[in-house]
Amino acid sequence: MKKTTDKKIKLEPVLDVLYNGANWNQKEDDYTQHFYEQNLSQFWRPEDISLQPDLNVWHVLPEKVQLAYARNLLVLTFLDTHQGDIGMPVVSRSLDDHFHQRKAVINFMAAMENAVHAKSYSNIFMTYMSTPDIDDLFLWGEKHPNLQNIMKSIVGYYKELDRYNYLKKFMEDSKEFNEVDFNVAQWKAMVASVFLETWLFYSGFYYPLFFYGQGKLMQAGEIINLILRDESIHGLYIGRLAQEIYETFDNARQEALQTWLYEFLLELYHEQNELVESIYDEVELSHDVKVFVRYNANKALMNLGFDPYFEQEEVNPVVLNGLNTETKTMDNFSMKGNGYQKMKSEMLKDSDFEFKQEKIIKFGGKK
Ligand SMILES: [Fe+2]
Numbered sequence: 199m200k201k202t203t204d205k206k207i208k209l210e211p212v213l214d215v216l217y218n219g220a221n222w223n224q225k226e227d228d229y230t231q232h233f234y235e236q237n238l239s240q241f242w243r244p245e246d247i248s249l250q251p252d253l254n255v256w257h258v259l260p261e262k263v264q265l266a267y268a269r270n271l272l273v274l275t276f277l278d279t280h281q282g283d284i285g286m287p288v289v290s291r292s293l294d295d296h297f298h299q300r301k302a303v304i305n306f307m308a309a310m311e312n313a314v315h316a317k318s319y320s321n322i323f324m325t326y327m328s329t330p331d332i333d334d335l336f337l338w339g340e341k342h343p344n345l346q347n348i349m350k351s352i353v354g355y356y357k358e359l360d361r362y363n364y365l366k367k368f369m370e371d372s373k374e375f376n377e378v379d380f381n382v383a384q385w386k387a388m389v390a391s392v393f394l395e396t397w398l399f400y401s402g403f404y405y406p407l408f409f410y411g412q413g414k415l416m417q418a419g420e421i422i423n424l425i426l427r428d429e430s431i432h433g434l435y436i437g438r439l440a441q442e443i444y445e446t447f448d449n450a451r452q453e454a455l456q457t458w459l460y461e462f463l464l465e466l467y468h469e470q471n472e473l474v475e476s477i478y479d480e481v482e483l484s485h486d487v488k489v490f491v492r493y494n495a496n497k498a499l500m501n502l503g504f505d506p507y508f509e510q511e512e513v514n515p516v517v518l519n520g521l522n523t524e525t526k527t528m529d530n531f532s533m534k535g536n537g538y539q540k541m542k543s544e545m546l547k548d549s550d551f552e553f554k555q556e557k558i559i560k561f562g563g564k565k
């Protein structure tokens with residue numbers, strides 16, 4: 199195998215300039231401004247969707263179905279909260295100072311996570327449930343061992359990058375700081391971020407999509423679709439940045455990191471499966487949801503530039519139909535369906551995210 203060495207990706211700062219401004223007249227790369235346009239054109243507010251029309255259906259659902267529905271949204275709430283509070287901000291801060299446009303895109307995505315996505319779940323809770331039931335629901339999440347393990351693991355990588363951000367900022371010249379270790383921490387945090395965005399969210403999305411596909415709880419389903427559309431480009435963007443960093447590592451490090459990646463995947467997969475069982479066994483959907491979990495784990499790996507890990511399986515067509523944004527119709531009573539667009543923009547296609555640079559990482563860790 200040809201031996202390579204880790205490359206530095208840091209650009210040399212312009213001498214005698216301490217601070218410079220974001221100059222949007224010059225593109226930082228050939229994809230960030232595209233993600234900027236897409237993110238902003240998709241902007242929406244939680245209050246844009248009226249949830250009242252769902253109440254007739256919600257109130258006749260069996261209690262165990264209501265519980266499974268609410269618990270899924272609670273899991274999503276926890277993931278979105280920490281993605282907004284620490285995940286996205288830490289990744290943004292880790293980028294070199296001159297990447298003003300990249301930081302702007304990530305900061306915008308960070309704002310969506312908690313202020314829009316988590317807030318939307320709370321709006322659903324407030325419409326469907328009583329305050330004591332909402333309090334019990336949050337308590338359930340705070341004490342759920344698998345959910346807590348998942349959060350601890352993901353946020354752990356964010357905190358580690360946070361520590362490196364500090365070292366780079368204030369102790370770059372000390373022995374404690376090493377550029378390659380920093381890039382490894384940055385890449386691992388981005389992997390955690392893509393796993394969260396493109397994979398872990400989806401066991402929670404399954405149930406609302408399952409209802410939406412059957413024409414039930416349509417307003418909540420519209421909210422899920424808007425969130426899903428956002429998460430889809432978040433995972434693509436961070437995945438793209440992660441691939442750029444991975445490319446700088448030498449062969450030996452790439453192989454070691456690939457081993458870590460699959461170990462991390464299996465650790466989360468174990469927790470995710472138990473979490474799914476704890477929510478979906480009661481409504482007899484665990485088997486189907488686990489298929490969906492594996493389907494989305496493969497998608498997350500592909501966003502990071504790796505080949506799928508799990509065998510291809512057939513996903514429930516009702517849920518797949520719910521995933522397909524092109525099949526959605528606008529509900530005139532909701533004010534905004536996921537066809538709503540603030541600015542003129544087109545529906546996303548996979549080909550929109552095929553950039554000049556080829557997919558750089560294969561399963562064997564070779565370029
Ligand atoms: Fe989110």
Ligand SMILES: [Fe+2]
Pocket residue numbers: 281307311395428429432
């Ligand atoms: Fe996101």
